[in-house]
Amino acid sequence: MSNKREFKKYxxxxxxxxxxxxxxxxxxxxxxxxxxxxxxxGMVLGAVGVARxxxxxxxxxxxxxxxxxxxxxxxxxxxxxxxxxKISEDFMAELEAALKIFNAAVPQVAKDVNKxxxxx
Numbered sequence: 001m002s003n004k005r006e007f008k009k010y011x012x013x014x015x016x017x018x019x020x021x022x023x024x025x026x027x028x029x030x031x032x033x034x035x036x037x038x039x040x041x042g043m044v045l046g047a048v049g050v051a052r053x054x055x056x057x058x059x060x061x062x063x064x065x066x067x068x069x070x071x072x073x074x075x076x077x078x079x080x081x082x083x084x085x086k087i088s089e090d091f092m093a094e095l096e097a098a099l100k101i102f103n104a105a106v107p108q109v110a111k112d113v114n115k116x117x118x119x120x
Contacts, residue, residue: 004055007084011055011091015048018095022102029110036105040098047094054087 019041026037059076066072 007055007087008052011048011051014091014095015044018044018099025102025106025110029106031107032110033105036101040102040105043094043098043101047091047098050094051087051091054090055084057083 022037022041022044025032026034026041059079061072061075063069063072066075
């Protein structure tokens with residue numbers, strides 16, 4: 001990601017998409033384990049909140065800590081690249097855990113119907 005704003009939009013979009021799918025199953029799939037779907041949605045929303053909060057970190061050094069502005073810019077860019085990679089990795093891990101819970105909550109019959117519909 002090139003900046004905090006884009007990163008936050010990305011995290012929100014991915015989280016919203018996952019929650020939308022989960023809510024659809026919650027209300028439209030008979031015999032879905034609603035408690036597990038709620039747990040998965042909570043995990044997704046929590047992951048979004050943590051990722052957004054963690055992306056509010058600032059670079060802790062000023063330009064005067066470097067020999068020139070180019071060195072400062074290089075260090076700052078490397079810092080944010082590493083930061084966003086770690087936040088993204090943590091976010092995706094939490095999202096995958098939530099999706100495992102969600103997939104286990106959806107009955108096999110509904111999964112089979114989705115496979116047939118998407119194959120057509």
